[in-house]
Amino acid sequence: xxxxxxxxxxxxxxxxxYEPASRQDGLRVLVDRLWPRGLSKDAARVDLWLKEVAPSTxxxxxxxxEPKRWAEFRRRYEHELEAHTESxxxxxxxxxxxxxxxxxxxxxxxxxxxxxxxxxxxxTFTGRSSSAVRKRRRPTTRR
Numbered sequence: 001x002x003x004x005x006x007x008x009x010x011x012x013x014x015x016x017x018y019e020p021a022s023r024q025d026g027l028r029v030l031v032d033r034l035w036p037r038g039l040s041k042d043a044a045r046v047d048l049w050l051k052e053v054a055p056s057t058x059x060x061x062x063x064x065x066e067p068k069r070w071a072e073f074r075r076r077y078e079h080e081l082e083a084h085t086e087s088x089x090x091x092x093x094x095x096x097x098x099x100x101x102x103x104x105x106x107x108x109x110x111x112x113x114x115x116x117x118x119x120x121x122x123x124t125f126t127g128r129s130s131s132a133v134r135k136r137r138r139p140t141t142r143r
Contacts, residue, residue, distance in 0.1 A: 008096050008097070009096070010091075010092050010094075010095030010096045010100070010121070011026070011095055011098070011099040011100070012091075012095050012099070012100050012101070012102060012118055012121060012122070013025065013026075013099060013100070013101040013102070014101070014102050014104070014109070014114050014115065014118055015028075015101050015102070015103055015104075016103070016104060016105065016106075016107075016109065017030060017032070017036045017039065017044055017046070017103040017104060017105050018036065018039065018105065021044075021045040024099070025099065025101040026098045026099030026100055026101055027047050027048065027094055027098065027099070027100045027101070028044075028045055028046050028047045028048070028101050028103055029046070029047065029048045029049075029050055029091065029094075029100055029101065029102055029103060030044070030046045030048070030049045030050070030103045030104075031050055031053055031054055031102050031103065031104060031113060031114050031117055032051075032054050032103075032104055032105050032113075033051050033054035033055065033056075033057065033060065034105075035049075036105040037105070044103075046103060050087055050091070052084055052087050053081065053084050053087050053088065053091075053117060054113060055073075055076075055077050055080060055113050056080055059073065059076055059077060059080065060113075065106060065107075065108055065111065065112070067108075067111060070111045073111075073116075074116050077113060077116050077117075078116060078120060081116075081117070081120055088120065088121060088124060089124075091121055092121060092124060095121075102114045102117060102118060
């Protein structure tokens with residue numbers, strides 16, 4: 001007997017935590033290790049703070065948002081994410097129920113940890129593999 005339930009594709013978005021919250025954000029998840037400077041918890045309207053998926057303090061300080069370090073930062077951060085499979089799976093599960101907006105504080109909207117995290121999450125779900133994702137995926141069986 002086969003199940004005909006169709007799994008909903010996870011829906012993710014990215015947004016600076018300093019931008020106003022909107023209904024379209026869905027579940028607002030902060031993915032920074034540090035709380036955003038100068039922003040109250042009420043103003044941030046964060047539903048979930050997942051510090052564990054943020055880059056390590058050492059990696060964050062090394063990167064320092066230097067564009068020339070971006071490629072190496074991506075590689076190192078993907079490697080760090082391998083240790084957080086449960087949190088990544090939780091995000092994918094939550095996004096399967098409705099939109100999840102990954103919030104970040106960085107000024108650079110193209111080169112920050114949320115961009116890398118989103119790529120890893122999408123790769124995990126779609127099966128497109130990066131080196132970091134390939135090690136996390138569990139084989140699935142179809143009948």
